[in-house]
Amino acid sequence: MVLQRNQDNVAVRNEQFTVHYEEIHLQAWRLALYLCGRREDAEDLLAETVAGAIRNFDKLRDVSKFKGWFLKSMRNLHIDHIRRAKRQMDVADFGGDVMVWERLGRYPQIEGPQRSTETRQIFRAIDRLPESLRTPLVLNALEGLDIREIGDVMGLGQSAVKVRIHRARKKLMELLGEDFEVD
Amino acid sequence: MTGNGNISRDPLDLARSQMDFARMADDAPSVKEVLFKAQTIIPVAPAKPLWQKAAPVAGGVLAAGLLFVPVLPESASLDRVNVNFEQSLSAADAQAVQFAIRNDLPSEILMGSSFSGGSDAPGLLSLSFSAAGEPRLLARVGESVEAHAAQHGPLMGQRINEARSGSRDSIVNRALSLLSSEEDEISYIDPSNHTARELLDNPELLRLGLERVTSQLGYSVATVSWLDREALPADEADYRVIELDCWPRPLRVEIDAVDLASFEHADLRTACNAWLTQMNLGPAPHGLASRPGELLPVMVEVRDPDGRLDRALTDRLQALIVQPDPDAGQYTDTSTWKVQSVVESALAELMGERTCYPSYERVPDPAYNREVNCFWVYVKMSNSFEKKSPVLDQRTSEMEQKINF
Structure with missing residues (x-):
């Protein structure tokens, strides 16, 4: 009887999780793509995050924060992967072609032929922003997350997020020159 | 709205308008696929009734438990090791032994020391080490002490396990708890970032x-x-x-x-x-000078006047800043912990009179809930060999004041 109840509870939990997850699936997929830069890696990251999130879904007290909670888990998991990869790198390789911190966040195919020169220039400038500025800017301006959600994802207060977005926009304009203007 | 017809000149609007959300959505795996893949990583729901797999799992756990019985920690608690030297030492020797042992200690371990002699009179040295729930680290302490103190006669070690709740306390909290108790006063704080x-x-x-x-x-x-x-x-x-x-x-x-x-x-x-x-x-000045590994990591990037990454200079600067050998010359001013002074010393060494403009950024690490994880230093080289302008100097000093805690 107890076992049956446990199974029922797990099934209900999985069902609830799926309902919430379906709402943010596409956004989570885009963030995974942004973080990994490759479709295959993004699929792995997403699946791994989902597995962890299902296990810990019971610990989420406020389901209205599901999106921030889930995306934050994904980002943390990605940072863990990066860190693990960094640890495996030889000291001599550290200054090689791929700097670890440069790999935190890229949309794939931004250099694709379908992009105009101007857009490529913008994405390249976004890429050159430091990760601490780039991620909040991308999440806000391109992914449409609000300040609170970005704070949840990055583990920052709302004012810190605002400051970073402001600095990111300013830095972006410096990188792009005078041809553009930002609100 | 200027320029390309209806396209806004706000680059972020432009970027957003150019992002092919529909295509990304088409490329996305379905929710079912993701859930299935997640289940292959970690089973998210019991595939069969618990009782069917409970027995073999419990058997496995029991067998594994029996295998590891001899090495299981006695308790997940605050462990302390007291090491008392049986032979008396001169004050200089005692200090040298302490210094050598302390330099080898992992940062998770606190070391306290007392010396019964005076500055001229020899005396007995006793050391105490503490760490929360880290029996393996304490074993390493034993090895380190024996390695450094072998020439000073036999040691008498006594291990005390104290049951304390919240064994995952921070170093300072552990020190605080030791300080609060009357019998064991902590007498030394090992500095680290x-x-x-x-x-x-x-x-x-x-x-x-x-x-x-x-x-x-x-x-x-x-x-x-x-x-x-x-x-x-x-x-x-x-x-x-x-x-x-x-x-x-x-x-x-x-x-x-x-x-x-x-x-x-x-x-x-x-x-x-x-x-x-x-x-x-x-x-x-504190012991950190000989423990560069405990400094906040400083990541550098050197770019030439055209903005291209200079890999060779970056590597050399990074090597100068992360100095693995304490005796090979330190650029790490650990008494003030100014990353700026560290970088500028290294730059002066590397660049000579050539002008370059370092900028600094603190990179937070939300994953570990630390305010600062590393410093990112971006060095832009200039073609000129002139000295820095007063304006830039002022900006640098303002930046230093902001960053230096």
Whole structure:
């Protein structure tokens, strides 16, 4: 009887999780793509995050924060992967072609032929922003997350997020020159 | 709205309009696929009734448990190891042994020491180590002590396991708990970036220690707070305020009294300074100089005047900053912990008279809930060999003030 109840509870939990997850699936997929830069890696990251999130879904007290909670888990998991990869790198390789911190966040195919020169220039400038500025800017301006959600994802207060977005926009304009203007 | 017809000149609007959300959505795996893949990583729901797999799992766990019985920790608690040297040592030897052992210690372990002799008279050295729930680290301590102290005769070790709740306490909290207990007084704080940050977040440790010092003179402490500037000498208008040159930041202590005379102020200041020095929290340079691995990582990137990454210079600068051999020359000014001075010393060495403009950024690490994980330094080289302009110097000093904690 107890076992049956446990199974029922797990099934209900999985069902609830799926309902919430379906709402943010596409956004989570885009963030995974942004973080990994490759479709295959993004699929792995997403699946791994989902597995962890299902296990810990019971610990989420406020389901209205599901999106921030889930995306934050994904980002943390990605940072863990990066860190693990960094640890495996030889000291001599550290200054090689791929700097670890440069790999935190890229949309794939931004250099694709379908992009105009101007857009490529913008994405390249976004890429050159430091990760601490780039991620909040991308999440806000391109992914449409609000300040609170970005704070949840990055583990920052709302004012810190605002400051970073402001600095990111300013830095972006410096990188792009005078041809553009930002609100 | 300027330029390309209907396209906004806000680059972010432009970027957003160019992002092919529909295509990304088409490319996305379905929710079912993701859930299925997640299930292959970690089973998210029991595939069969629990009782069917409970028996083999329980058997496996029991077998594994039996295998590891001899090496299981006695308790997940605060472990302490006391090491008492049986032969007496001269003060210089005792200091050398302490220094050598301390340098080998992992940062998770606190070391306390006492020496029964005087500066001229030999005496017995005893060391105490503590770490929360880290029996393997304590085993490493034993190895380290034996390696460094073999020439000073046999050791007598005594291991004490104390059951304390919350064994995952921070280093400072552990020190605090030791300091709070009457019988075991912690007498040394091993400096590291991590400890510094903990102390800055929680000056209670200092408050408790200073309270003890002042109470011996018949006074009590009203407030303890960090200063954002250098400690000043006595303020004649109010002798109750004592500003101390302390690590990692100057400290302001206010004594709980209506008024104090200058000699009382001087006595209290001397006693507080003596305690801080004893705890290794005084203004003198600290042991970090020989422990570069404990500094915050400094990541550098050197770009030439055209903005291209200069890989060779980046590597050389990085190598100069992360100096693995303490005897090979330090650029790490650990007494002030100014990353700027570290970088600038290295740049002066590397670039000579060539002008370059370093900028600094602190990279936070939300995954580990630390405020700062590493410093990112971006160095832009210039073609000119002129000295920096006063404006830039001023900006650099402002930046230093902002970054330096």
